[in-house]
Amino acid sequence: MPASTSLSDFEQALRTHLAAAHHLARWLTRTQADAEDALQEAVLRAFRSFDRLRPASPRAWLLRIVRNCCYDLRKQHERDGETTLEEEALPPDAASPALGMRPENPETRLLRMADAQALENALRDLVPEYREVFLLREIEGLSYKEIAEVAGIPVGTVMSRLSRARAQLRVLIVAGENKETA
Amino acid sequence: MTCAEANRLIGPWLDDELDVRSVVELEGHVARCPTCGREKNELLALRETARERLPRFDPPPGLEERLLRTVREERPLRTVRETAAPRRRPARRWLREVAMVAAAAGVAVAATSSLQRSTDPGGEIVDAHLRSLQAGHLTDVASSDQHTVKPWFQGKIDFGVPVRDFAAEGFPLVGGRLDMVGGRPVAALVYGRRQHLINVFVGPAADRDQPLRSISSRGYRVSSWAQGGLEYRLVTDIAAAEADQLVALLRAA
Numbered sequence: 001m002p003a004s005t006s007l008s009d010f011e012q013a014l015r016t017h018l019a020a021a022h023h024l025a026r027w028l029t030r031t032q033a034d035a036e037d038a039l040q041e042a043v044l045r046a047f048r049s050f051d052r053l054r055p056a057s058p059r060a061w062l063l064r065i066v067r068n069c070c071y072d073l074r075k076q077h078e079r080d081g082e083t084t085l086e087e088e089a090l091p092p093d094a095a096s097p098a099l100g101m102r103p104e105n106p107e108t109r110l111l112r113m114a115d116a117q118a119l120e121n122a123l124r125d126l127v128p129e130y131r132e133v134f135l136l137r138e139i140e141g142l143s144y145k146e147i148a149e150v151a152g153i154p155v156g157t158v159m160s161r162l163s164r165a166r167a168q169l170r171v172l173i174v175a176g177e178n179k180e181t182a
Numbered sequence: 183m184t185c186a187e188a189n190r191l192i193g194p195w196l197d198d199e200l201d202v203r204s205v206v207e208l209e210g211h212v213a214r215c216p217t218c219g220r221e222k223n224e225l226l227a228l229r230e231t232a233r234e235r236l237p238r239f240d241p242p243p244g245l246e247e248r249l250l251r252t253v254r255e256e257r258p259l260r261t262v263r264e265t266a267a268p269r270r271r272p273a274r275r276w277l278r279e280v281a282m283v284a285a286a287a288g289v290a291v292a293a294t295s296s297l298q299r300s301t302d303p304g305g306e307i308v309d310a311h312l313r314s315l316q317a318g319h320l321t322d323v324a325s326s327d328q329h330t331v332k333p334w335f336q337g338k339i340d341f342g343v344p345v346r347d348f349a350a351e352g353f354p355l356v357g358g359r360l361d362m363v364g365g366r367p368v369a370a371l372v373y374g375r376r377q378h379l380i381n382v383f384v385g386p387a388a389d390r391d392q393p394l395r396s397i398s399s400r401g402y403r404v405s406s407w408a409q410g411g412l413e414y415r416l417v418t419d420i421a422a423a424e425a426d427q428l429v430a431l432l433r434a435a
Contacts, residue, residue, distance in 0.1 A: 010253065011250055011253070014246070014249065014250065014253075015246060018241055018245070018246050018249070019240060019241060022239060022240070022241040022245065023238065023239050023240075026239035027239070032242070035239075036245065036248075039245070039249060040248075040249060040252055043249045043252055043253060044252060044253070047253045111224055111227040111228050111231060114231050114235070115235065116235040116236065116237055119231055119232060119235055119236055120236065120237055123236070134232070137197060138228075138229050138232045138233060139232065139233065139236065139238075143199070144194075144197065144199050159193070159194060159199075162193060162197075163190070163193050166193060166225060166228060169228060170224060170228060173228075173231075
């Protein structure tokens with residue numbers, strides 16, 4: 001029975017990668033309810049194409065769909081006139097405030113000691129396109145190639161976004177911590 | 183290697199994305215250059231902090247089941263949509279598979295049914311339901327469109343069959359077929375409810391109106407009533423409360 005086999009294969013893939021999918025959705029949307037809405041839609045979309053595609057890497061494939069659903073939801077909120085806390089567009093390369101910054105040693109310490117809240121705030125301040133590459137790399141441990149697949153961008157773009165994401169995070173964390181101690 | 187070059191490669195290096203030759207070159211540079219050494223330490227510190235302290239949003243309990251339920255509910259709905267479209271094979275295949283699963287589940291039940299049949303008032307209806315679930319027997323006309331299913335019956339039976347789709351209420355019409363129950367031809371309307379199927383047998387009534395009666399037979403719920411000169415018998419394995427919803431929809435239609 002191929003169709004029921006594929007249902008259980010699909011269930012298996014979903015169960016295996018749900019934690020990563022949920023984590024990503026939670027970071028790419030603003031509320032738990034939004035994250036679950038995006039996941040719900042993603043799971044349906046994924047299921048509809050699972051048989052046809054039989055993805056070689058179910059994790060990257062599922063995360064890609066989840067990611068796209070989160071962006072769709074975001075766009076929908078914007079169309080509905082809801083304000084977003086996040087920036088509207090990717091800053092151009094040259095405008096990235098962190099480029100060329102060379103924080104000194106105390107900053108390294110700050111980064112290492114940064115508490116969860118400082119890091120979370122900084123990550124939320126990033127545009128989602130930077131946030132996602134950072135999360136996929138550092139938390140989910142995806143390779144550049146897999147991240148490229150998830151985000152639908154070339155590997156070179158993964159590299160440059162990741163570099164900018166890290167640079168901006170460092171600046172944001174250091175700025176946040178300094179403000180707190182001042 | 184210049185600092186600018188090294189700076190660009192430190193990230194990929196820590197990410198294990200750098201070729202061996204560049205790694206050797208970069209390691210040499212970073213060992214000599216304090217600025218690039220600091221860059222490396224900072225990136226490592228950021229990674230460490232992210233991995234150790236970033237809140238991990240675990241799926242709330244029940245989310246997995248909710249999502250899986252969405253997928254399971256998608257299956258009959260998808261079938262109905264595809265059945266209405268010209269390309270019918272996937273739907274047919276799916277119906278056959280559901281039928282096989284259902285039939286397999288019904289085998290044990292069917293094995294004992296011959297003993298019970300004489301004392302089982304819903305027996306022949308349940309038999310007809312189980313028969314319909316066997317491969318290729320479910321529908322003669324597979325359509326979610328009531329305007330396709332209703333005319334299909336004309337000329338095949340000598341009574342009019344009201345056909346309504348209740349997709350909006352969660353009971354999509356799957357199709358219809360001719361069947362024999364108790365030696366008499368009846369119209370069978372098939373509705374879907376998630377992965378379950380519901381047969382509604384419609385035939386001429388002995389009495390014009392009969393009150394609703396529901397019984398449970400071999401794990402199936404059989405509801406029967408008569409209205410407008412037609413006798414309705416609904417059989418399904420979905421929960422009684424849900425079956426009663428469809429009964430109410432049919433009676434109000």
